[in-house]
Amino acid sequence: MDIRKVAVIGGGTMGNGIAHVFAMSGYPVTLIETRQEFADRALATIDRNLERMVNKEKITADKKSETLANISVNLDLSAGVKDADLIVEAVPENLNIKRSVWETVDANASEQAIFASNTSSISITKLAALTGRPEKFIGMHFFNPVPVMRLVEVVRGLDTSDETYEAVRSTSESLGKVPVPVNDMPGFVSNRVLMPMINEAVFAVYEGVATPENVDEVMKLGMAHPMGPLRLADFIGLDVCLDILNVLYEGFKDPKYRPCPLLIKMVDAGKLGNKTGEGFYRYQ
Numbered sequence: 550m551d552i553r554k555v556a557v558i559g560g561g562t563m564g565n566g567i568a569h570v571f572a573m574s575g576y577p578v579t580l581i582e583t584r585q586e587f588a589d590r591a592l593a594t595i596d597r598n599l600e601r602m603v604n605k606e607k608i609t610a611d612k613k614s615e616t617l618a619n620i621s622v623n624l625d626l627s628a629g630v631k632d633a634d635l636i637v638e639a640v641p642e643n644l645n646i647k648r649s650v651w652e653t654v655d656a657n658a659s660e661q662a663i664f665a666s667n668t669s670s671i672s673i674t675k676l677a678a679l680t681g682r683p684e685k686f687i688g689m690h691f692f693n694p695v696p697v698m699r700l701v702e703v704v705r706g707l708d709t710s711d712e713t714y715e716a717v718r719s720t721s722e723s724l725g726k727v728p729v730p731v732n733d734m735p736g737f738v739s740n741r742v743l744m745p746m747i748n749e750a751v752f753a754v755y756e757g758v759a760t761p762e763n764v765d766e767v768m769k770l771g772m773a774h775p776m777g778p779l780r781l782a783d784f785i786g787l788d789v790c791l792d793i794l795n796v797l798y799e800g801f802k803d804p805k806y807r808p809c810p811l812l813i814k815m816v817d818a819g820k821l822g823n824k825t826g827e828g829f830y831r832y833q
Contacts, residue, residue: 550661550716556581556633558626558650560591562786562824563667564639566695569595572619573612573696574724580622581629588622595620598696626650627657634659635720637689639667642792647671648679655680663713665689669789670740670796673706673733683708687717690737691726693785701726702737735800740793747790748809750778754829755811761829779829783822791816 556579557568564580568591572578582588599613608616623629630636636654640646647666654664664686666676677686688704701721705714714730721728731737736744750764759767765777782790791813797806815821815828822828 550634550663550712552576552635552663552716552720554633554635555579556630556636557639558629558636558654559639559641560587561639561641562693563691563695565591565594566598566693567637567639567667567691568620569598569616569696570691570724570726573599573608573616576619578620579629579633580620581626582622582624585622585624588624592617592620592622598694602696626653630654630658630662632659633662635663635665635717637665637667642668642671642789642796644671644675647676651676651679655682663687663716665717667691670736670793672735672800673704673709677706677708684710685713687713688731688733688737689717689721690731690739692739699725699727700739701728702731702739703728704731704733704737706733736793736797741797744790744793744797745805747778747782748794748806748812751782751809751812754779755809783828783830783832785822786824787812787821787828788816 555571555576557564558581560580560582568578568580580588580591582591596617599616602608603610603613636658638650640650664680666673666688667690668688669690673686673688677683680686683706686706687709688702690702690704692698692700703717703721718728753759753764754761761779765780768774768777791808794806794808819825820827823832826832
């Protein structure tokens with residue numbers, strides 16, 4: 550199937566990055582948000598990131614203008630998905646929110662449309678079952694920052710068709726990404742490996758083994774990680790990390806995925822990392 554028009558639902562950190570890369574690759578993109586102020590914020594972020602690329606001479610000013618011209622905004626989910634060949638959902642990792650979104654999309658999208666979720670941990674099979682066309686449903690898990698990170702985990706649900714998989718694989722490649730096929734299990738590959746490491750780093754702080762700075766220094770200097778796990782957790786969002794760990798814990802019923810009490814307390818306190826100005830580190 551030819552993907553010509555794309556709809557991206559959600560203009561947050563992941564959604565605006567996904568819209569950015571599709572638009573820069575020449576796809577007309579409808580960015581769907583619930584409020585104009587959220588859409589304006591997403592467009593401002595895309596504009597800022599494109600300007601940074603111009604300043605680094607990675608793209609021309611004309612390319613920036615073309616990319617922005619490829620993006621339109623719609624505040625009506627039903628109308629926004631009607632003409633899309635590929636619909637990418639990038640709303641928060643909350644099953645109830647996703648259920649509401651996908652039920653509306655299913656009722657209004659064209660018959661040939663492919664449904665893709667950017668979920669980082671929720672079962673693709675479970676999400677697909679919220680629609681009447683599970684064969685058209687697939688996971689398309691991008692990584693932050695989307696314009697920079699080349700990986701896309703392509704996650705097949707129980708009923709995902711070969712045609713849907715091939716369309717999403719080839720579309721990912723057209724974005725300059727590397728699609729890696731992954732089966733539908735909690736956390737897929739990336740977060741099944743990454744989140745227990747972050748959680749263990751939080752436990753090291755919680756149990757007084759080391760400070761956040763020293764935990765990160767060990768991992769950077771000893772394991773050649775470009776960023777320590779606690780700094781990375783702040784970048785991802787501690788609330789997102791907790792949501793994913795809860796999905797892993799509930800999905801596998803294995804205590805090794807039990808979220809550290811310190812992580813839970815920090816989320817309860819609103820210390821979510823970069824986006825709130827404080828997590829394991831403070832940000833100006």
